[in-house]
Amino acid sequence: MKEFTPITTLVFDFGGVLINLDLNQCILNLKKLGIENVEQYLSNFGQKDFFLQFEKGQIGTEQFRAEIRKLSTETLMDAEIDAAWCSFLCDIPSEKLDLLLELKKNYRILMLSNTNPLHIEVSAAAEFEKAGRNITDYFDKCYLSYKMKMAKPDVEIFQSLLESEQVDAGQCLFLDDGPKNIEQAKKLGFQTYLVNPNEDLSFLMNI
Numbered sequence: 250m251k252e253f254t255p256i257t258t259l260v261f262d263f264g265g266v267l268i269n270l271d272l273n274q275c276i277l278n279l280k281k282l283g284i285e286n287v288e289q290y291l292s293n294f295g296q297k298d299f300f301l302q303f304e305k306g307q308i309g310t311e312q313f314r315a316e317i318r319k320l321s322t323e324t325l326m327d328a329e330i331d332a333a334w335c336s337f338l339c340d341i342p343s344e345k346l347d348l349l350l351e352l353k354k355n356y357r358i359l360m361l362s363n364t365n366p367l368h369i370e371v372s373a374a375a376e377f378e379k380a381g382r383n384i385t386d387y388f389d390k391c392y393l394s395y396k397m398k399m400a401k402p403d404v405e406i407f408q409s410l411l412e413s414e415q416v417d418a419g420q421c422l423f424l425d426d427g428p429k430n431i432e433q434a435k436k437l438g439f440q441t442y443l444v445n446p447n448e449d450l451s452f453l454m455n456i
Contacts, residue, residue: 253440253456258414258421259352261388262401263362263369265293265426266444267349268376269339278333283322291337294427295363295400303365306395310366331367338372345450346380349387352453360384360391361410361423363400369393390414401425402433411437422456 264270272293279287290300299316302308308316314330352358362369369384369391377384384391392410394400399409411418418438425431426444434441444450 251442253422254419256356256420256422256440256456258357258359258416259453260359260361260410260421260423260439261349262425262427262430262444263360263364263373264338265446266424266450267345268341268373269447270337271339272337275333275337278336279317282317282325282329282333284317284320287320294429301400304363304394305400306398313365313367331371334367335372338368338376341376343380346377346382346387348450348453353387353389357389357414357416358387359410359414360388360393361401361406362391363394365395369395401427401430404433404437407434407437407439424450 261267270293272291276287276291290297295301296304299308299313303310303313314325314327317330317334318325349358364373373384377387390413392406392413394406397406397409399406401407407418411421418434419440421439422442423431423434423439424442424444425434426446428443431441431443
């Protein structure tokens with residue numbers, strides 16, 4: 250197991266680290282809505298064009314839907330767009346939810362996520378509610394790209410978190426599934442851990 254120096258704060262990415270992703274299903278569902286070449290906009294580690302603008306809070310949900318409609322050959326209802334887009338996010342394994350609650354007893358638990366209103370307020374909220382809780386039960390604070398108007402791996406989003414938390418980067422362990430995000434965090438002095446798909450994070454109980 251990787252060795253870490255003393256840690257006070259755990260900083261979790263969300264998609265691919267805590268909640269499972271299904272990019273292929275999302276792409277398939279968007280194509281069913283008449284949107285071709287959607288692959289050029291989406292990946293597990295970052296979005297492009299208006300998808301990225303949505304995650305940076307530069308456009309809202311209504312404009313995001315309008316941009317989807319521009320790409321489609323069909324007449325689309327809001328619910329159809331939302332369902333296809335939210336199919337990107339799947340489930341949060343119950344053991345990871347339990348782990349967060351245990352870790353919260355000894356560490357400050359933060360989320361730092363490139364996300365958007367539909368994913369966090371619809372998909373994520375539903376997953377937390379399955380356990381009879383909400384997101385604030387698991388995290389001391391959530392730093393969300395669309396609210397901060399910035400996204401990983403830009404240095405500003407990491408600096409903003411550190412300034413808000415008044416914590417030294419070296420006291421933070423940052424967990425992400427995106428190599429570029431990990432690389433940026435390392436440059437700023439964070440301790441880091443690159444998470445593999447579907448990885449069990451129970452080792453965190455022994456750091």
